[in-house]
Amino acid sequence: MILTSSAFENGGTIPQKYGYKNKNLSIPLKISETPEGTKSLVLIMDDPDAMSVVGKVWVHWVLWNISPKTKEIIENSIPENSIEGKTDFDEIGYGGPAPPDKEHTYIFKLYALDIFLDLKQGSTKVEVEESMTEHIIAEEKLEGKFAPQ
Numbered sequence: 001m002i003l004t005s006s007a008f009e010n011g012g013t014i015p016q017k018y019g020y021k022n023k024n025l026s027i028p029l030k031i032s033e034t035p036e037g038t039k040s041l042v043l044i045m046d047d048p049d050a051m052s053v054v055g056k057v058w059v060h061w062v063l064w065n066i067s068p069k070t071k072e073i074i075e076n077s078i079p080e081n082s083i084e085g086k087t088d089f090d091e092i093g094y095g096g097p098a099p100p101d102k103e104h105t106y107i108f109k110l111y112a113l114d115i116f117l118d119l120k121q122g123s124t125k126v127e128v129e130e131s132m133t134e135h136i137i138a139e140e141k142l143e144g145k146f147a148p149q
Contacts, residue, residue, distance in 0.1 A: 001031070001032075001033050001034055001035060001110065001112055001138045001139070001140045002030075002031070002032045002033050002140060003029060003030070003031060003108060003110045003140045003141065003142045004029070004030045004032075004142065005027055005028055005029050005030065005108075005142060005144070006028050006030065007027050007028055007075070008027075008144045010142050010143060010144075011143055011144075011145070012144060012145065013144065013145050013146070013147075014027065014097055014106065014144040014145065014146045016149065018096045018097065018146075019096045019097050019098060019146060019149075020060075020089070020095050020096040020097060020098035021096075021098055022096070024094065024095070024096045025075055025076040025094075025096070026061065026073070026075065026076050026077065026078070026093075026094035026096075027045075027075065027096075027108075027144075028072070028073065028074055028075040029043070029072070029073040029108065029142070030071065030072050030073075031070055031071055031072070031073070031110065032071065034068045034069075034112055035112050035137050035138045037114060037137060038068035038112040038113065038114070038137055038138075039068065039113060039114055039115050039116055040064065040065045040066060040067070040068065040113050040115065040116045040117065041064075041066035041067070041068060041070065041110060041111065041112055041113070042062075042063070042064040042065075042066070042110070042111040042113060042117070042128060042132060043061065043062075043063040043064075043066065043073070043108065043109070043110050043111075044059070044061070044062055044063075044108075044109045044111075044125055044128070044129075045059075045060040045061035045062075045094075045106060045107070045108045045109075046058060046059050046060055046106070046107060046109075046125070047060060047097070047099070047104050047105070047106050047107075048105070048107065049099070049104035049105055050099075050104065053099075053100055053101055054100075056088075058088045059086075059087050059088045059124075059125045060087055060088070060089075060094070060095045060096065060097065060106065061084075061087060061093070061094045061095065062084065062085030062086070062087070062123070062124070062125050062128055063078060063082055063083070063084050063085070064082065064083055064085070064117045064119065064128055065081065065082050065083050065116050065117055066079050066082045067079060067080075067081065067082075068112065070082075078093075083117075083119065083120075083121050083123075084121060084122075085119075085121070085122060085123045085124055085125065085127075085128060086122050086123065086124050092121060092122050097144075097146035098148075099146060099147065099148050100148070101148075102147065102148070103145050103146065103147035104145070104146060104147075105143055105144070105145050106143065106144050106145070106146060107141055107142075107143050108141060108142040108143070108144070109139060109140075109141045110139065110140045110141070110142075111132060111136050111138070111139045112136070112137040112138040112139070113132060113135045113136060113137065114135050114137055115135045117131045117132070118131070119131055
């Protein structure tokens with residue numbers, strides 16, 4: 001499974017327009033080589049560098065029940081019939097990068113599952129991860145850096 005973005009290269013800089021305090025547009029993503037037997041995809045975006053500032057990994061986006069036929073998540077949209085969870089901004093949907101101190105690395109994790117998740121909109125990353133246990137067929141990640149202006 002491969003996860004890329006037309007907005008930045010793996011390990012590269014995420015453009016400012018995707019930042020929480022900027023336009024807060026969700027990042028365009030491309031998905032390829034989804035494994036056979038995949039029933040749904042899950043996407044989690046978080047910021048492990050926030051641990052040193054706020055004492056936890058900051059959750060920026062949780063999206064599940066993405067169709068395995070999905071090849072692209074278009075900028076500022078979600079795939080049809082997918083469901084969004086709650087971020088650490090206490091909001092449902094995408095919350096862009098917002099490092100309070102210095103450049104942080106944001107990780108987009110894509111999971112291929114052998115089930116659909118029976119969770120309601122607004123569920124948390126923890127609830128999604130618990131539901132995925134023992135159902136992950138494959139996982140992939142994409143990293144991007146973002147610094148405050």
